[in-house]
Amino acid sequence: MSEATALDELPGELLMWVLIVSELLVFGMGxxxxxxxxxxxxxGFAEAQDHLHRTGAALNTIVLVTSGFxxxxxxxxxxxxxxxxxxxxxxxxxALGVVFLVIKGAEYAGKAAQGxxxxxxPFFTFYYLLTGFHAxxxxxxxxxxxxxxxxxxxxxxxxxxxxxxxxDLVWVLLFPVIYLLA
Amino acid sequence: MNEPVKNPxxxxxxxxxxxxxxxxxxxxxxxxxxxxxxxxxxTAILVLALMKSRVILARYLDxxxxxxxLRGFTLTLWIFGGLLLGLFLVAGx
Numbered sequence: 001m002s003e004a005t006a007l008d009e010l011p012g013e014l015l016m017w018v019l020i021v022s023e024l025l026v027f028g029m030g031x032x033x034x035x036x037x038x039x040x041x042x043x044g045f046a047e048a049q050d051h052l053h054r055t056g057a058a059l060n061t062i063v064l065v066t067s068g069f070x071x072x073x074x075x076x077x078x079x080x081x082x083x084x085x086x087x088x089x090x091x092x093x094x095a096l097g098v099v100f101l102v103i104k105g106a107e108y109a110g111k112a113a114q115g116x117x118x119x120x121x122p123f124f125t126f127y128y129l130l131t132g133f134h135a136x137x138x139x140x141x142x143x144x145x146x147x148x149x150x151x152x153x154x155x156x157x158x159x160x161x162x163x164x165x166x167x168d169l170v171w172v173l174l175f176p177v178i179y180l181l182a
Numbered sequence: 183m184n185e186p187v188k189n190p191x192x193x194x195x196x197x198x199x200x201x202x203x204x205x206x207x208x209x210x211x212x213x214x215x216x217x218x219x220x221x222x223x224x225t226a227i228l229v230l231a232l233m234k235s236r237v238i239l240a241r242y243l244d245x246x247x248x249x250x251x252l253r254g255f256t257l258t259l260w261i262f263g264g265l266l267l268g269l270f271l272v273a274g275x
Contacts, residue, residue: 011248035270061204068197068238069200072242172238176231177228182220
């Protein structure tokens with residue numbers, strides 16, 4: 001008979017946790033590199049940061065944590081047998097993901113209109129790399145949420161929810177470092 | 183027959199806490215234009231971000247059900263936050 005290990009205590013799928021830790025390491029290194037390069041030109045980074053739309057990004061934080069709330073509720077409801085409510089919550093979570101992307105798209109369009117590109121300043125190289133990579137995860141998350149709204153086994157919703165919460169977790173660390181630390 | 187739906191209150195509390203912490207971050211960031219020391223503002227912003235990350239880990243990702251893992255993740259994130267804060271402060275904010 002096999003004995004329970006510490007890994008068995010982790011909720012959900014072990015491989016999803018491996019992915020979550022991997023993603024946190026990648027984004028974590030990116031944020032540390034961003035602040036490391038900032039040491040070479042603090043004034044330039046501060047000037048570049050003033051071009052960011054902080055209100056839009058703050059709004060996106062509200063959008064994403066609310067979407068995460070709906071995804072977490074979906075699992076609770078599906079486990080309790082409230083299948084229709086769970087599906088609606090998943091569609092709502094995905095819709096808020098789309099709202100996040102629309103706001104992000106408007107932000108990028110605003111930068112382009114100002115003539116700001118990835119190579120304008122090292123700040124913007126990191127800005128586009130980190131927020132763009134994160135936005136790619138949001139796109140993937142929206143697709144996954146819609147997929148499990150269709151194939152709505154509780155296990156599927158749990159795994160999709162964990163991915164979505166990881167996207168949320170990365171954003172609450174990325175947003176203050178890129179947009180607010182001045 | 184369907185099982186009873188679990189009480190969603192801890193989740194609702196987590197969501198409201200995240201909204202409150204996000205609002206606090208925005209307010210703290212606004213202090214930058216009012217002569218408050220930027221080092222203090224930066225420290226507060228990072229602490230609020232780490233608090234938000236713990237709420238997501240504990241309630242959204244349900245690590246509250248695995249306290250030893252929650253402690254491990256929280257400790258690691260706070261060490262990482264310390265590294266970010268150090269890099270921020272060394273730049274002479």
